[in-house]
Amino acid sequence: MGLYRKDGSRIIKAALPVALLDDPLVTVTADIYQSEPYGRGDMQPEGSKRFLLYPAGCVVRRSVLDRLFTPAAISTISPAKGPAAGGTVITIKGEALDGVTAVSFAGKPGTELRVRSATELSVKTPSSTSGAVTVDLTDDSGAVSKANAYTYEA
Template sequence: MGLYRENGQRITRAGFPAVAVTNAPQRVTEDIYKTEPYGRGDGQPEGSRRHLLYQAGTIVTPSQIDRLFTAATIGTITPATGPAAGGTTVTITGTDLDGVSAVDFGPTAGTELKVVSATQLRVKAPAGTAGAVNVVLTDDADNVSKTNGFTYTA
């Protein structure tokens, strides 16, 4: 017995036409649920519902997993200014903020981070030097920044 190409040429073991898979499947080890807000007309109170997304044992690829973690976006930062001494409670609105684990004001981490919802979080600005700094959110999917998003006043 032998293996052959469509044109009749024999295939050797060393010449077997295959490449390594870069998006190798993975087995989910526990049930994974997804939450979604109730839609208008659902007849439900404000809030969200949870449904089974992947049952334990399901085979998924890394690219499928990556698509589940949407990068956050920054819409507004309020207030956008505060004293150089720090301590200003800042509200950040945007999308997919529920995966944010840290907020940096320039090179310094904010404190007392509270994720209010997927569209809002609050954080205390640290002390800084007068001038504008980038605000950077550390997120499950990728870091997101708003250039000159906060300005320290003297």
């Protein structure tokens, strides 16, 4: 038995067509649980259930754990307009919002951030000059931006 390329040529060990990856093995030091909403057949009116995903002592690749952190996504912002003086409480709807730790408007931080669920949060706008601005969300996966997502009016 041997290893071969698509064209039929034999692959030797010294010429194995692979690339080294920087994806170290890591040891989980505390139990990691994942939650998911109850399904239709779970006979539960609302909420979520948790299950053990990785027990303490488990060894996994770092990339496997990194994939567990889904980046946030913005679907809607309401209201989409407000005064340049700021102070408008807006609602952002989207996905994976439960990890959001900051919201900014053209680089200025919003205040009174309240994460209501994985699909909704609210935040108070800072003051700014008139015009449309980019809204940035910061979470464990980095920053997510939506250009011209909120408009300041004079």
